Amino acid sequence: MTDGYRRNSQGYDGEEQGYEPYSWGSFAFGIMLGVILVYVFAVRPSEEHLHELNIRVSRLDRTVEKLTKAKETVDGTVDLLSQLAKQKELTEQVQVVADMNEKLKAQFSRLSTMNADIHEAQVALDRIASLHTRVSDQYPIAIQAEQAFNQLVNLQSQVLLSQKDSRLASSSLSDLLHLQQRIVQQAEDARLADMVLKNVFAMQDDLIDGQHLAEKARRVANNMIQIETDLICQTEDSQFAVQSLDQLLTMQRKLNRAGRTMEDGQSLVGELLAQEQNLKPSSSPSSLASPWHALQTLAAQMAPKRLLPMSSSELHRLADHLSQGAPQYVADLVAPTAAEVR
Incomplete structure (x- = not known):
């Protein structure tokens, strides 16, 4: 392969040497044109797009910052809500504890009251026991005291009755005193009648001394006594008694003026008989x-x-x-x- 590559390279070098005046200029022009085209059609739009991307990135950064702040706020709110929920739970627990504390205080006060009541009950029971002992010891004395108290109550009732009787006796005594005054007033009238009777008796003695008029004087005296008795029987009020006494005094004066002669005695007897007829009572004087x-x-x-x-x-x-x-x-x-x- 290396040999083949070398032969190809040698072949290309031969060709380049054959076209060398036009190849470097075209290549440079092509490079420049390519650079311009790349700049115009690739770099510049890329820069604009990059600028837009930078703007968007900055916007996204700001949005992210806002979202971060919002997230922090939400996190703070969530934390605050959680704290509030915890505080609410703690408050409820504190309230429950406070209620339990109040209940415990109430129970404690009740227990204290019960202890005080129990103590007082124990003291009262001790006192009752001591009083029971004393009462059992003093029972005979209590019986005697009860008897004395009953006697005192009876005595008090008797005293109250005697007070009532005393008031009644006082009122009756005042009424009897009033009655006594009335009777004394009537007794004065009776005393005047007695004086008249005594005067009549004196006149009778005087008439008896006159021997020649003894019988007539005796009759006159008897008639006067009868008149006086009838007058007392017939007298129903003080005014009538006074009038009768005045009449008797008038008759007495007439008897004194009559003298000791028969004619005067006869006239006096006639007047007395006339007065006797006028004053004759309706009832019997013997009653x-x-x-x-x-x-x-x-x-x-x-x-x-x-x-x-x-x-x-x-x-x-x-x-x-x-x-x-x-x-x-x-x-x-x-x-x-x-x-x-x-």
């Missing part, structure tokens, strides 16, 4: 009140009310004073008034 009737009436009406305004002797004297020589209407006046006493 005088009994002292024991007023006493029994007062006792019967006050006994159910448990009132004792005065002693029995004072009540007896009061009944004697009211009903001695008085008509029946005096006892009838005393009994309803005593019945109103509370």
Whole structure:
């Protein structure tokens, strides 16, 4: 092969030597033309294309930078989101721990309260045990104290009843004092009547001294006594009693002026008989009140009310004073008034 190559080379060299004046110029022209053509049709478009590629590469670099920055931002956002998620989980865990802590605190407070209650219960049980021991030791004394307390309660109830009775007795005493005043006022009228009666008795003695008018004077005195008794029986109020006493005093003055002569005695007897006809009572004068009737009436009406305004002797004297020589209407006046006493 080497020999063949050498022969071919020698053959070409011979040919080149035969065409040498035209070959180097054409070759140079062809090279220059080829270079120009390459520059025009290949290099220059390549440069323009390269420029465009550089522009695109720069744009791509900027885009890549932006994408890199965006990627970094996204990565930061993802990291932030992951951190937030972790923080949320940690917050939830902290909340759970806080809730558990609160529950533990509540349980601890409950346990503390239970311990305090248990301690107080133990103290109370100890006190109850000691009190039970004391009560068991002092049971007989407690029974005696209970009996004393019951007696004290009974005594207090009796004191309250006695206070009520005292108030009732005070009111009844005031009513009886008022009644006594009324009776004293009526007794004044009766005293005036007694004075008139005494004067009549004196006049009777004076008439008896006159022998020639003894019989007529005795009749006049008896008539005066009868008139006085009838007047007391018929007197129902103080005004009528005063009028009757005035009439008796008038008759007394007439008797004093009559003298000891028969004519004066006869005129006086006529006037007295006229007064007797005017003052004749509707009831019998013999129906005088009994002292024991007023006493029994007062006792019967006050006994159910448990009132004792005065002693029995004072009540007896009061009944004697009211009903001695008085008509029946005096006892009838005393009994309803005593019945109103509370």
